[in-house]
Amino acid sequence: QVQLQESGPGLVKPSETLSLTCTVSGDSIDGYYWSWIRQPAGKGLEWIGRIYTSGSTNYKPSLKSRVTMSVDTSKNQFSLKLNSVTAADTAVYFCVRVRSGSSYDWFDPWGQGTLVTVSS
C-alpha cells in the first residue's frame, strides 16, 4: 500500500522560502506524476503543480514564478519550494500521487498533510 509523508519546517518567515519533502513508501516513485495541493484553514483545496519522475513539471500559473518542484528517485522523494512567502501561503500542504487511466487523472493517495505557517 502506497503511503506518502510530508516533512519540513512548520514555520517560515515572510519573504523566505517554504521547503517541503514528500517521502513515498510502499511503491516506486517511478512512472507517476506527483502533485502538491494546499488548503488554508477552513477553506478549499488549491492545486499547486505536478512533477513527473523525469523531472517534467506543470505549475499553477498564478504561483509559477515562485514554485519549484523536484524529484529524487534514488530516495523515492519529491519536493516543493515556494519562495517569497507571505501570510497568504499559510496552509496545510498535501503531497499526492496522480493516478492515470484511459487519459483520466485523479489524486490517490494523499499524504496526511503538514501545516505551514508564515509568520515572523
Place this chain on the structure above:
Amino acid sequence: DIQMTQSPSSLSASVGDRVTITCRASQSISSYLNWYQQKPGKAPNLLIYAASSLQSGVPSRFSGSGSGTDFTLTISSLQPEDFATYYCQQSYSTPWTFGQGTEVEIK
C-alpha cells in the same frame, strides 16, 4: 482556468436520506471529473474518478454521474460516517481546479 462551482455549499440531512451534490464546470470537461470526501483534520479521500467510476473500497452507496458541464454525486442512503465535506475536481486541463466544497451536516 476552469472554474468549478458546487451546490449547495452545505446541507443538513438525516441518516438514511438520499443526498445529491451538484458540480458545474465553467466549460465542457467531458468526463474529467473526480469527487473526494474530506473529514475534519484529515486528507481528502478519493470516491469517484472519471465522473462515474467508483474507487476501490468505496461503498456502493456513493455514485457519480454527468458529463460536459454538469455532474452529480449521490449518496443513496446517508450513513453516520458520511458526514464530511465533499469536493469535485476537474482533470480536463491544468491548472487542475476544485469546487469550493459541500459540507454535509447532521440534521
